[in-house]
Amino acid sequence: MSFEIKSSGEAYDVIIVGSGAGGGMASKILSEAGLSVAVLEAGQDFDPAKEEDRTQLRPPWESPRRGSGTRVRPFGDFDQAIGGWDIEGEPYTKAPGTQFDWFRSRMVGGRTNHWGRISLRFGPNDFKRKSIDGLGDDWPIGYDDLKPYYDKVDKLIGVFGSKEGxxxxxxxxxxxxxxxxxxxxxxxxxxxxxxxxxxxxxxxxxxxxxxxxxxxxxxxxxCNRACQAYADFSSGSVLLKPAMEKGKVDLYTFAMVRAVTTDDSGKATGVSYINKVDMQEYKLRARAVVLGASACETARIMMNSKSKSHPNGVGNSSGMVGRYVHDSxxxxxxxxxxxxxxxxxxxxxxxxxxxxxxxxxxxxxxxxxxxxxxxxxxxxxxxxxxxxGFAMDTMRKYLKDEFGNPSPNGGYGEGLKKDIRRLxxxxxxxxxxxESIPQYSNYCEIDNKVVDKYGIPVLKFHYKWxxxxxxxxxxxxxxxxxxxxxxxxxxxxxxxxxxxxxxLATPGRIIHEVGTTRMGKDPNTSVLNSNCQAHDCDNLFVVDAGPFVSQADKNPTWTIMALAWRTCDYIVEEFKKKNI
Structure with a gap:
């Protein structure tokens, strides 16, 4: 079932913010362990198998724009990327000299609906780069810590490839x-x-x-249109929807999370969110909160979650939330x-x-x-x-007739069609x-002078290659x-x-941003411990790419899910021990 409005009296074992790779994995593992789960998604519900959502196998001429991109679908009218770098009413700002374009996905399954599905494990060296080249920092965990979870993700989701050694x-x-x-x-x-x-x-x-x-x-x-047969991996169809069928999972769509709520002792008590349908604010309660809203959105939520116990934002006593953001x-x-x-x-x-x-x-x-x-x-x-055909003026010069002369066809009409067919x-x-090098000076912070249409302070980016x-x-x-x-x-x-x-692409354009809530052994230089648990708030966890200490030369999705699974196993054990 899917809810747009819920009474503030509802309480759960766990609230998960975000339904992408990390949030979807968390919903599956935690609900199947017997915990009651609420998943909050800032966008709409989505199922590629439903006719109203299907764009697969539809020819471009069925689109009013013949497949052209729009503000809300920048990759094309039939591409399942609902959101984009420029969302109406949801701005972000940039410091002078900064170039950073922030992509947000506003749909169940998040960015996993339209990505290239390049599913790579990080290697042993990728967790220990400082030890190799002296730059950045090593992760507090290594490949051997994640290998069992990479194995589980492979077997659960499926990935084709070859053994190369x-x-x-x-x-x-x-x-x-x-x-x-x-x-x-x-x-x-x-x-x-x-x-x-x-x-x-x-x-x-x-x-x-x-x-x-x-x-x-x-x-x-x-596959960029999302698969009606569920043959490719999308979090909504492979993780979240099966979890909703098997366990106690309530899905809240159009739920824009403002903050993590906390009590006088500093523990998380739930979340506050704006319902996009009626523009009212609601609160949900839970014994633990798991943030998987994407690296920068999670950082934004944490920095906006200020209280007497967390004056700089929840989990941010070190001032490291938002720091070290980096894209591929x-x-x-x-x-x-x-x-x-x-x-x-x-x-x-x-x-x-x-x-x-x-x-x-x-x-x-x-x-x-x-x-x-x-x-x-x-x-x-x-x-x-x-x-x-838009580049035909450039491409046509490579077409020769039987005498070696440039194409005699015109730049429009029948001649243009002939040249397009030939090329x-x-x-x-x-x-x-x-892989880029994480920098303390590359970061996002709250811009206290600008709010979005929900009244939530927005992010301001500082970034240079x-x-x-x-x-x-x-x-x-x-x-x-x-x-x-x-x-x-x-x-x-x-x-x-x-x-x-x-x-070199503008930072953010590859949509692999990581590192805003990075893990580490020292609470003074990191936000989370090696279990992706906030140093300052032991019932708050992060399961997106925020915990990454470094990116690697691989796409992050497989590591997001392996790390989320490992984190959720830890959460389940903490529930069993009554530590949460």
């Missing part, structure tokens, strides 16, 4: 991987000549059945493969993501920057959408996604150019230079 790219329990598509074969050729390794990707789509509750991938290449680095490059002009048409959709990828392969001691990046490959013949499926692109990330982006561009050239591609555009930070 790479030390810092740990193998897991894999479903059969997919064969590379034609554009990926060209990428493999270029990577081999450039001495860059490439292995089957590791994505959380089911290539084989793992239970009776979910279907198997039918290769429509539209990102840069891209694309080329055209002349060999594929006028290519034969056939269905090669595959999954909605890459079939192959490159893990970090070099020794940073021999480079001028610390940490690494992986490479994602894209291209092929996915369904055309809004924007197809469809010829592009090969790659994206680097890398360092030379480490800029040099890493330069290395990405050099690598992309070499692979594309060796693959036989004609490079598109001008190679990004120092004036653009080598194409």
């Amino acid at each position: 790479i030390y810092n790219e740990p193998d897991g329990f894999f479903l059969p991987p997919l064969k590379p598509r034609l554009h990926e074969l060209y990428a493999m050729k270029g990577a081999k000549k450039a001495n860059v390794p490439m292995i089957p990707s590791r994505l959380s789509m089911l290539t084989r059945p793992i239970n009776n509750e979910r279907g198997v991938c039918f290769f429509c290449n539209q 680095t990102g840069a891209d490059r694309m080329g055209i493969l002349p060999d594929l002009v006028d290519r034969e048409r056939y269905n090669e959709d595959g999954v909605g993501g890459m079939h192959v990828y490159t893990p970090w392969w070099l020794d940073n001691k021999k480079l001028d920057f610390a940490r690494g990046y992986h490479i994602e490959y894209w291209g092929g013949m996915a369904m055309p959408s809004y924007g197809t 469809y499926g010829t592009t090969l692109g790659m994206s680097g996604r890398g 360092t030379d480490q990330e800029i040099k890493q982006a330069k290395h990405m561009q050099d690598t992309f150019e070499e692979i594309l050239t060796e693959a036989g591609a004609i490079l598109m555009g001008t190679k990004p230079g120092a004036d653009t930070l080598y194409g």
Whole structure:
């Protein structure tokens, strides 16, 4: 059942804020342990199997905008990313000189509905980077602490891949991987000549059945739309909804949490939230509170949760809440493969993501920057959408007639259509996604001069890339150019230079922000202990990416869920011991 308004008299064992990767996992583990659970989601309910929510297998022309993005759906009209970097009535501010774009998801399942489902474990080195390069801090836990939970996540959710035996790219329990598509074969050729390794990707789509509750991938290449067969991983369909069916879980949608409430002793007593439907404030009570609202939103809630016991915000006696926020680095490059002009048409959709990828392969001691990046490959013949053909003025110059002259077709009408058909499926692109160095000076704080439309003070961001990330982006561009050239591609555009930070994406644009409530052994320099329990409030826990001490060159989702599962096991034990 789903509630929009609940009386303030209702009490639960646990309140969970957020329904994404961490919140969804917490709802499953805690409810199945017999605890009563309330899940508060700031957005709408969502189920991709319901016709009113389904966008999968709908052609672009069914959209009033032919698939174009909107303010609330920035990736496209049929992409399941409801929210965005700019939400009406929900602003955030930036300090002078700061570039940071904050993505919020406003739907059950959060960001897991539309992500690339790149499902990678952090490796042993990723937890101990300071010991390796002297930068940042080590985690208070190591790979061995999370390995049992990575194993559980693999088996519960399903991830395809191959066993490679790479030390810092740990193998897991894999479903059969997919064969590379034609554009990926060209990428493999270029990577081999450039001495860059490439292995089957590791994505959380089911290539084989793992239970009776979910279907198997039918290769429509539209995982960004969320799967009506539940064959890909989304928190709502794989974690939260099954938990609601099996355990005592109440879901509150359109519930914008203002603060964690506390008593005179400083313990959490529940949450205060604004109901977006009637714009009234309500309170729920619980014996424990679990925050999984996303790294920055969780930090915002904690800093806004001020009381006599917590004058700087709950869990913030150290002043570390909001500090060390950092996003993955990102840069891209694309080329055209002349060999594929006028290519034969056939269905090669595959999954909605890459079939192959490159893990970090070099020794940073021999480079001028610390940490690494992986490479994602894209291209092929996915369904055309809004924007197809917009770059034809640039691309047409690569089309030649039988005499080697530029395309004689015009820039509109029938000639344009002919050129688009000739070039469809010829592009090969790659994206680097890398690890940045956490900085104390990169942080978010409460802007006491600005509130959102619910009357809640908003976040203000302070962020700058360092030379480490800029040099890493330069290395990405050099690598992309070499692979594309060796693959036989004609490079598109001008190679990004120092004036653009080598194409380095604006912080926040990769949507991998972590580290605002980081864990640590010292309460003076961290917010949480190694169990993701607040140093200052022992019945308050965090299960999103906030506890991360560092990001790694991998996507964070698998680590969010493994860490959330480990945290929830600890919570259950504390309930059994009557410590909560």
